[in-house]
Amino acid sequence: MANNILCSISTRGRYDTTLPLAILSVINQTLKPDALVIFDDNDSPEDLRNKQHYVYLFQMLSSKGIQWSVIFGERKGQHYNHQKANTMGYKWVWRLDDDTVAEPDTLEKLYNVAIREDAGAVGGSILTPPNHTVPIQATGKIENINNEPNIQWGPIVKTQEVDHLHCSFLYRAGIVDYDLSLTRVAHREETLFTYGLKKIGYKVFVTDCVTWHLRNPQGGIRDGQLEMFEHDERIFQLKDKTIVVLDCGMGDHIVFKHVLPDINNPLVFTCYPEIIPGKSIAEAHQLLGDISQYNIYGKMDQWGWKGSLEEAFRKMYVRKK
Amino acid sequence: MIVIAPWAKKMRNDQPHPKDYPYWQEVIDGLDMPIVQVGVAGEKQLVKTFYQNVSLTRLTEIVNECQTWIAVDSFFQHFCWDLGKRGVVLWGQSDPNIFGHPENINLLRDRKYLREKQFWWWEQCDFKKDAFVDPQIVIDAVKQIINKQ
Numbered sequence: 001m002a003n004n005i006l007c008s009i010s011t012r013g014r015y016d017t018t019l020p021l022a023i024l025s026v027i028n029q030t031l032k033p034d035a036l037v038i039f040d041d042n043d044s045p046e047d048l049r050n051k052q053h054y055v056y057l058f059q060m061l062s063s064k065g066i067q068w069s070v071i072f073g074e075r076k077g078q079h080y081n082h083q084k085a086n087t088m089g090y091k092w093v094w095r096l097d098d099d100t101v102a103e104p105d106t107l108e109k110l111y112n113v114a115i116r117e118d119a120g121a122v123g124g125s126i127l128t129p130p131n132h133t134v135p136i137q138a139t140g141k142i143e144n145i146n147n148e149p150n151i152q153w154g155p156i157v158k159t160q161e162v163d164h165l166h167c168s169f170l171y172r173a174g175i176v177d178y179d180l181s182l183t184r185v186a187h188r189e190e191t192l193f194t195y196g197l198k199k200i201g202y203k204v205f206v207t208d209c210v211t212w213h214l215r216n217p218q219g220g221i222r223d224g225q226l227e228m229f230e231h232d233e234r235i236f237q238l239k240d241k242t243i244v245v246l247d248c249g250m251g252d253h254i255v256f257k258h259v260l261p262d263i264n265n266p267l268v269f270t271c272y273p274e275i276i277p278g279k280s281i282a283e284a285h286q287l288l289g290d291i292s293q294y295n296i297y298g299k300m301d302q303w304g305w306k307g308s309l310e311e312a313f314r315k316m317y318v319r320k321k
Numbered sequence: 322m323i324v325i326a327p328w329a330k331k332m333r334n335d336q337p338h339p340k341d342y343p344y345w346q347e348v349i350d351g352l353d354m355p356i357v358q359v360g361v362a363g364e365k366q367l368v369k370t371f372y373q374n375v376s377l378t379r380l381t382e383i384v385n386e387c388q389t390w391i392a393v394d395s396f397f398q399h400f401c402w403d404l405g406k407r408g409v410v411l412w413g414q415s416d417p418n419i420f421g422h423p424e425n426i427n428l429l430r431d432r433k434y435l436r437e438k439q440f441w442w443w444e445q446c447d448f449k450k451d452a453f454v455d456p457q458i459v460i461d462a463v464k465q466i467i468n469k470q
Contacts, residue, residue: 249330251399258403274377300419301440309420 004092005111006173007033007066008085010078011098012041013219015051018099021214023057025101027064031108033094036066039081041073077184082193086173087302094170095190099216100126102168102209109209110170113159118321120202121194123169124209126152140164140206142195142239151206159207165194168211176200176319179235181243181288185224187232195239199264201321231289241267244317245284245294246276252296252309259313266317322355323463324383324390324408326397328364329443337448339436340393342411347456348391352463359383359397389466391459394420401425409462413452415439426462428454 007026011019019038026036038048048054048070061068073081085093092114094107106124113122136154138144140162150166167190176196182189198204244266246253253275260266260276268278269291284291292298299305300312329340342348345367349356357370359380364373372383377400384390384401390408392398394417398410402422409426410417414436417427434452438445 249396251396254396254399254403297440301438305440306418308418 004090005031005033005035005094005107005170006085006088006090006092007036007094007096007107008039008082009036009096009098010039010041010073010081011219012043014098014216015042015046015048017218018101018214018216020053020057021101022096022098023061025104025106026066026096027057027060028104029102029107030105031111032064032066033107034067034090036061036068037085037088038068038070039073039078039084040070041075041078041081043075045072075184076180077182077186077189079178079180079182079186079189079193082189083178083180086178088173090173092170093173094168096168096211097213099214099220100168101212101214103211106209106211107170109207113205113207114170114172116203118201118203119172120175120197120204120321121165121169121171122205122207123152123165123167123194124207124211125154125156126150126167126211126213127155128153128213128215142191142198145191155210156206156208159205162204162206163195163198164191165204165206166190167213169194171197172202175202177293180293181235181290182232183224183228183289185228185232187229188236189232192236192239199240200319234287238267241265242317243288243294244268244278245281245288245291246270246272246278247281247284247291247294248296250275255309256313258310259317262314262318264318322357322387323352324357324359324387325349325367326359326390326392326395327367328360329393329395331363332444334444336444339414339443339446339448339452340395341448342393342413342453343450344453344456344459348459351456351460354388357383357387388470389463391463398422398425407466409459409466411453411459414446414449426466428458428462430454 009022058068110122135157136149136151138148138151140151142163179192194204242263242265250272253272269281269284270276270278271281299316305312327345329338332338356368358368359372362373384404384406390401393411394415401408407424410421412429414434416435416439417429421427430453436446
């Protein structure tokens with residue numbers, strides 16, 4: 001692998017509209033990713049090898065040396081798919097939406113900033129045609145997220161530091177996890193993810209490259225009910241907390257006691273409040289929904305863990321650059 | 322006085338727990354000193370004094386009073402480690418490098434007996450008597466701790 005970059009696209013309902021455009025824009029990059037993975041979240045997924053225009057695209061990918069694969073998604077939301085890409089072993093993941101078209105120099109420009117030692121994620125302009133010529137006056141600070149437009153919605157004229165990104169960006173993989181307690185609409189998932197990199201000490205940048213966001217009205221992963229957005233917004237409000245869910249045994253709680261003092265701003269849900277004070281696991285379910293991402297044994301199994309339980313808790317909750 | 326915590330939490334399929342040490346009686350017979358047992362109601366009683374379902378406060382008092390302790394891989398080994406009381410842990414198929422504490426004497430017969438999936442349910446694993454050390458090794462380890470005090 002030349003640069004160890006995976007391009008990841010999560011798709012639903014856009015086989016014959018914008019997805020082929022997104023793939024073609026990957027093929028035409030001046031800096032090629034090593035691989036492209038398409039997560040197919042369609043309700044009735046098809047074998048794209050049976051669609052002639054995809055045959056052409058896959059042939060071009062192969063001839064350009066970009067390994068490609070299609071993985072059927074779990075239909076739990078694009079954050080589940082991005083988390084899979086995040087843990088596929090690549091150093092960098094470039095995520096594209098299935099209704100975006102990256103200009104040919106996008107990945108190269110993102111990568112040139114990302115290779116800074118302190119960079120966690122880099123995004124560019126995300127422009128919706130036809131009219132976006134004036135830079136957005138915005139700080140990109142998380143505290144202003146409800147009071148200013150996103151800086152990526154206008155042309156970026158210089159590389160600058162921000163707190164968070166959205167839509168499409170290049171990021172350092174396997175450092176922080178996507179928040180899988182979000183609903184399938186995954187409202188704010190990319191904001192939480194990139195801000196998560198910022199929280200542990202990496203820098204997040206925008207730089208002068210353009211990805212066109214076609215905002216195709218048909219398809220897309222984010223169709224859902226208002227309650228889902230409200231649920232996700234409640235989780236977003238906890239963005240500065242480290243959510244700890246101890247849905248595990250009594251002995252595990254005792255080991256965790258030695259980790260807790262090193263956790264930044266914890267919000268703890270616990271089975272044994274006499275050992276670790278906190279809110280109940282029932283409250284965790286109520287607030288977060290699916291709490292399986294917090295299962296320490298599941299994580300250790302996923303990591304192929306050989307170290308101690310205490311070290312595993314530290315990897316999960318005491319993340320620093 | 323020595324505290325023993327001989328049993329792991331009962332499994333949902335009522336099978337013998339793969340963590341449970343099979344030679345407790347031999348260990349108890351070989352230790353010429355008072356022994357008390359801690360655990361929960363319903364567990365097999367091995368010695369005359371069996372403290373069942375005691376509070377963490379009371380359990381702390383019991384551990385603080387003892388010279389040392391012997392346990393399988395259970396809550397109790399973590400509890401004593403947290404209190405700074407050194408003891409002996411009897412390992413079978415779970416990995417002391419993951420679940421143990423180096424401050425204790427961790428008796429593992431051989432790493433070849435460790436189960437491949439360390440983080441799966443114990444109900445997915447069969448009991449293996451051969452995975453455990455002989456009782457004399459346990460007795461020697463207890464004496465080693467007491468002699469150093």
